[in-house]
Amino acid sequence: MQIFQVDAFTAELFKGNPAAVMVLDNWLDEQLMQHIAMENNLSETAFVKPRENQDGWDIRWFTPTHEVSFCGHATLASAHILNTEYQAPMPLRLFGEVGELRVELHQAHETAPSYLLDFPNVSYEFIDSLPAEIAASFGATPIAIFKSYENYFVELEDEAAVRNFEPDFEALAKLGTDGVIVTGRSKEFDFVSRYFLPGGGIDEDPVTGSIHTTLAPYWAKKLNETELEAHQASKRGGNLTCHVRDDRVHIVGCATTFMRGRLCL
Known part of the structure; x- marks a missing residue:
């Protein structure tokens, strides 16, 4: 095979x-x-x-x-x-x-x-705080927190805060198959992000297309733009060009x- x-x-x-x-x-x-x-x-x-x-x-x-x-x-x-x-x-x-x-x-x-890639536009909802399992050891100050599907999204102050974020993998693993994304505004790109899912066997995912079906609409609304350049700031790194089109994300x-x-x- x-x-x-x-x-x-x-x-x-x-x-x-x-x-x-x-x-x-x-x-x-x-x-x-x-x-x-x-x-x-x-x-x-x-x-x-x-x-x-x-x-x-x-x-x-x-x-x-x-x-x-x-x-x-x-x-x-x-x-x-x-x-x-x-x-x-x-x-x-x-x-x-x-x-x-x-x-x-x-x-x-x-x-x-x-x-x-022509994907669904995945909606999100704002929440007041992070889950108790990770809140105490999160190690960064959220600007906004929102949730979509199985993932928690946390906007941080800027790109440096995203790149310097040090995850507590033991705490994050308590969320099971729920992932955590940190994201922030960037000077070189429109926004950057990192994605953690230790409870699902992935400490940090290098580049994740699915989370951008939520990240792109979020930043499109925040920046009043429909075409965005994104970068996932993992060790391997990857670039994504995102176009928000009503109920779809390209x-x-x-x-x-x-x-x-x-x-x-």
């Missing part, structure tokens, strides 16, 4: 966010897919298969510990593999737990093409293939 590893949201190997991708005829046993993701030990492993009516592709995402409802960088990685390895006609329609995700080729390139990013392999099951 073939498996691929892709560096997403980067045109250079060893940067961006690595994801594994398997293209299947039918779903494997769910426990087996979870074991494969655990063995890969990447933030996400994506599994895709043709829909029964051949109208697009079904997609599922697994961290090393559990299945998730939405993952942006592994969707980008999957589209890249379908385009470059399987010559699937573009644009692509992928269907996951969050609904339809559309991907089209934005700019062709021999090694690192860029893609436009994200442009590159992808490059790192590895082709075969599983022995």
